[in-house]
Amino acid sequence: MNTVRDAERTGSELDDIEALVRTYRARLLRFVTFSIGDPDLAESITQDCFLKAYNGRASFRGDCSVNTWLTSIAVNLIRDQQRLQKFRFWRQARATAIDVTEAASFLPSNECSPETRMLVRERAQQVQAALGSLSDKQRTVFLMRFMEEMELSEIAAATQMPLNTVKTHLHRALKSVRAQAGTSR
Amino acid sequence: MTDLLKEVHLGQDQIDEALMGCLADAANGHLDACAICQQRVTAARQPIEDFKSVTMAWSERRSATMPTNLPTRLLESSSRQRRLVWGAAVTALLAVMIAAPLELHYGDGHAGREDSAELGASRAVGSTGVVSGQQSTDEQIARDNQLLNEIDLELNSSSENPATLGLQAVPGRRAAHVVAISAEQD
Ligand SMILES: [Zn+2]
Numbered sequence: 001m002n003t004v005r006d007a008e009r010t011g012s013e014l015d016d017i018e019a020l021v022r023t024y025r026a027r028l029l030r031f032v033t034f035s036i037g038d039p040d041l042a043e044s045i046t047q048d049c050f051l052k053a054y055n056g057r058a059s060f061r062g063d064c065s066v067n068t069w070l071t072s073i074a075v076n077l078i079r080d081q082q083r084l085q086k087f088r089f090w091r092q093a094r095a096t097a098i099d100v101t102e103a104a105s106f107l108p109s110n111e112c113s114p115e116t117r118m119l120v121r122e123r124a125q126q127v128q129a130a131l132g133s134l135s136d137k138q139r140t141v142f143l144m145r146f147m148e149e150m151e152l153s154e155i156a157a158a159t160q161m162p163l164n165t166v167k168t169h170l171h172r173a174l175k176s177v178r179a180q181a182g183t184s185r
Numbered sequence: 186m187t188d189l190l191k192e193v194h195l196g197q198d199q200i201d202e203a204l205m206g207c208l209a210d211a212a213n214g215h216l217d218a219c220a221i222c223q224q225r226v227t228a229a230r231q232p233i234e235d236f237k238s239v240t241m242a243w244s245e246r247r248s249a250t251m252p253t254n255l256p257t258r259l260l261e262s263s264s265r266q267r268r269l270v271w272g273a274a275v276t277a278l279l280a281v282m283i284a285a286p287l288e289l290h291y292g293d294g295h296a297g298r299e300d301s302a303e304l305g306a307s308r309a310v311g312s313t314g315v316v317s318g319q320q321s322t323d324e325q326i327a328r329d330n331q332l333l334n335e336i337d338l339e340l341n342s343s344s345e346n347p348a349t350l351g352l353q354a355v356p357g358r359r360a361a362h363v364v365a366i367s368a369e370q371d
Contacts, residue, residue, distance in 0.1 A: 025251065030244035043251060100236075103243035120235045127236035145205060146233045147240070152207055167207065174201045174229070181232055 013066060014057035020066075021050055028070055031147060034131060035078050035140050045081065049074045064154055071148050072158035075140060082136055100128045126180040133176050141166055142173035195222045200229050 014020060028049060033042035052073050053060075060069055104121035112120065131139050141159065144150045152170075156163045195203070195212055202208040203216060203226045216222050 021253075026241065026245045026248035029248050029251075030240050033244065033247075034240060039247060043247075047251075100239055100243070103246075104239050106242035106246055107238060120239065123232035123235040124239040127232050147237055152205065167205065170205050171198065171201050174204060177232055178197075178229070 014053065014060055017050065017054045020054070024067060024070055025050070027067065027148075028074060031071055031143055032074050032078060034128075034143055034147070035074075035136075036081065037132075041081070045074065045077050048077055052077070067148060068150055068154055068158075071144060071150065072154075075144070075158050078140065100124050123181070127177055130173070130176040130180040133180075134173055135169075137161070138169040138173050138176075141169040145170055194219065195225065200225055204230055204233070 025046060029042055029046045032045045032049070033039050036042060036045070049070060053070055056073075060066075064072075101121055104117065104124060107117065107120065131142065134142065137159070141155055141161075144155045144158065145152070150158070152163060152166055155161075156166050159166070161169075193215070195216060199208060199212050200222075202212070208216065216226065
């Protein structure tokens with residue numbers, strides 16, 4: 001996964017939309033899904049994102065990775081949706097739509113023992129629960145940093161937040177993750 | 186020196202900063218030399234790494250169920266959609282151009298003026314209302330303008346709304362996004 005992020009991509013990569021979708025869709029879908037907590041809506045936004053990226057590929061300057069660029073487009077689409085307020089976000093009922101317990105069973109079984117798998121599942125659930133307690137902005141910033149491995153300056157640029165605000169959101173998010181780990185011990 | 190550094194372990198905020206990638210140089214120096222703090226950072230990172238791998242496994246599964254040939258269809262249907270809309274627009278404009286002179290010709294001192302005006306108007310835009318004389322011309326212009334506006338709207342929405350470009354959700358899945366956009370436009 002890191003190779004995708006680390007490689008400096010050129011604009012020509014964006015011309016092959018099928019390859020673009022193949023390479024980045026799962027990752028983008030994860031980002032959008034766990035930003036808004038609704039997998040169905042996330043699929044739709046993810047598709048919109050590729051459409052927007054492809055149609056606007058001429059504006060990609062190559063000063064960040066393609067994944068960072070796609071994530072920034074997704075952040076704008078998510079923000080548009082959040083402004084609409086036509087549906088409910090994480091703290092409401094949709095939070096249960098993604099079953100992390102079930103998802104843990106998709107992990108390659110040859111890599112870990114049943115005990116390890118159970119631990120992994122527990123810890124993933126803690127983070128999911130923590131995400132549910134965050135504001136939209138805190139959650140988005142957390143996902144950008146820790147799922148998409150974006151630099152703080154890239155997050156600040158994509159979200160149009162001051163760098164210190166990004167840090168504050170991340171501190172708050174990490175505190176929430178710690179609190180969840182504390183309650184389940 | 187090393188002993189002194191080890192006595193002042195990283196605080197919780199500094200552990201967070203290490204995760205965030207913005208730990209100050211001095212604290213970084215301590216972290217490099219302190220196995221205890223390294224362990225604390227690793228432990229703090231672990232739940233996030235687990236969440237990352239579990240959610241990626243989930244997303245890869247989910248993504249695999251999404252249409253694979255979507256982009257090609259999207260682009261093809263995008264240009265086809267445009268051609269269809271333009272075709273309709275040109276047809277409508279031709280109808281207006283043919284009907285308007287007819288209306289003027291028959292309307293100029295002709296005995297069956299009102300009937301002809303009605304015929305002209307209905308030929309132009311399918312209207313069923315009875316209109317006549319100057320009123321007919323004004324309404325015709327208004328209708329033509331409205332028609333052009335509608336064509337404009339149609340072209341704009343077909344280029345921006347993913348639903349018209351073949352981006353509908355997978356059958357059986359809820360297309361809440363598209364619904365939300367429609368609601369906004371309403
Ligand atoms: Zn230490």
